[in-house]
Amino acid sequence: MRMSQLYSPTLREVPAEAEIVSHQLMLRAGMLRRSAAGIYTYLPLGLRVIRKVEEIIREEMNAIDGQEVLLPIIQPAELWHETGRWADYGDEMFRLVDRNNREFCLGPTHEEIITALIRSEVRSYRQLPLRLYQIQNRYRDEIRPRFGLMRGREFIMKDMYSFDRDEEGLDQSYWAAYHAYERIFKRCGVLARPVEADSGAIGGDITHEFMVLADSGEDLVLYCPDCDYAANVEKAECRPIESQAKDSALFKPVEEIHTPGSSTIEQITEFLKVKPEDCIKTLIYTADDKPIAALVRGDHTLNEIKLQKVLGCETLELADDETIHKLTGAPVGFAGPIGLDIPLYADYSITNMINAVVGGNKQDTHLVNANLGRDFTVTQTADLREGEPGDPCPRCEGHLVGARGIEVGQVFKLGTKYSSALNASFLDESGKECPIIMGCYGIGVGRTVAAVIEQNHDKDGICWPMSIAPYHVIIVPVSIKDQEQASVANAIYNKLEDAGVEVVLDDRNERPGVKFKDADLIGFPIRVTIGPKSLKQGKVEITMRRTKEQIALPVDDVVDHVVKLVKS
């Protein structure tokens, strides 16, 4: 490809719309343009990278016996009604009607459609296991699209679905996908760490997310430097605290304190000159329409996912002001466990607290010296708080470290959630009808590209890994008007093309600085510079984008050397 012909409009300045570096660089390098919020056009360079990532994914999916299919973007409402997700998905689903008023959606995911396909075709255990995957556009009307390809409303995703006859089969499928993912991200040149996660709305029990550690990541990951434990904060376990025999001699009498206007932990610690870890936060929730209270230490954050699991409820939300007032007799901010007549769920960390500060269930009132056992009891003690950096590792003696992560992939064991709802079953050897056991495995293709850039860039632009670079090499003649430079450049260009190297010749009549800047910005891993300085000695220069390492080689040796670099 000749640079003069390549449609890759580079920008000198950073467009105002872009916040994070991957987004900025994709716009500046002429890979991407926005069409609407969260909806993008891929320009030639951007598309080439996307296609390369897809190809790596394809190879690894095929290697674990995945078979590629292409499921429809437009999906009929009926299927979604069968699983109940037509209602559950809410505003996040793009919905449309056809001329006959039939309802459809733009697929946000494809569990329904693939299970429907399978149920009519798979009847016997002989047809299992089966692993099908696709690489397809996905549509989610995100509340807040942002960060370019990181969180779009239209995005490309690879998803694989596995169908097995039993748990062992699912286990094999799951770990096959898990290990394939490790290979995929490694080949893409990005460090992705598998972490334990919550399965959220998709359902199922075991799940791992693949996180690319980057400051721009939207998730918080906790991991242990001493063992291989790593988890999303939403999942990270906190160790139970052994209940110690407390010396009741230390218990001081409960005392009521007037705390006007101090309704937050911050205000109370300020007002009473106590530490947050000496306070107990009492949070009133409505769980399946019934009120409950959750107690966590003042310096901790409640993890609603954990609470919901402990309660086993369908819905969980903070109670509204009116409900709180009715239950506690006080406005929001003064709830406490003493005398509160609803089920109380306490985090482990509450167990050994002595002489704690709690809300007084009365306006502008707190109680000090509250003690579990003496002054109040709880319905259940459990792991309810959000883990944080510095916590003891739940698996070893180490301590957790926090980092931000970009979720580029996730693997789920779905079990029979969809196969039961959609009646996808098979007959086993004994003729018994059994639901198919499913798993699903997603990779955000565009997000992976963005993550690669987040991890591979410098002040001048992108430093593509060879495996997914839009082109391997750019040839830059310092002056294309110089006959000798032009003919050497052309000769090398033709030979590299013949050798199967993906190469761009910068044939523009620009000053060298412009060409170097563009080459760095776009991020070609290898630059071949043809200029008068070296050419006098019959040499040209090869510069590695990432390391800036430069060598001069005789013109005749260049092609072989570059081919070697590309293949390595």
Place this chain on the structure above:
RNA sequence: CGGGGCGUGGCGCAGUUUGGCUAGCGCGCCUGCCUUGGGAGCAGGAGGCCGGAGGUUCAAAUCCUCUCGCCCCGACCA
């Protein structure tokens, strides 16, 4: 959806508070000359109904009303 902010040539911005504009600047773009090892220089030029619709006024980018779009902060997810 709540909170904050922004819409002015392709990109980045000024001008809006205090109406007076024939709308300006840098980059990019076009022509020519010149230059060619890290975003050159000179000269000439093209390109904008100031997001849209109403209104106020002798006069609106500027004031008022209504809309649409976009960005950022929170709750969702690959």
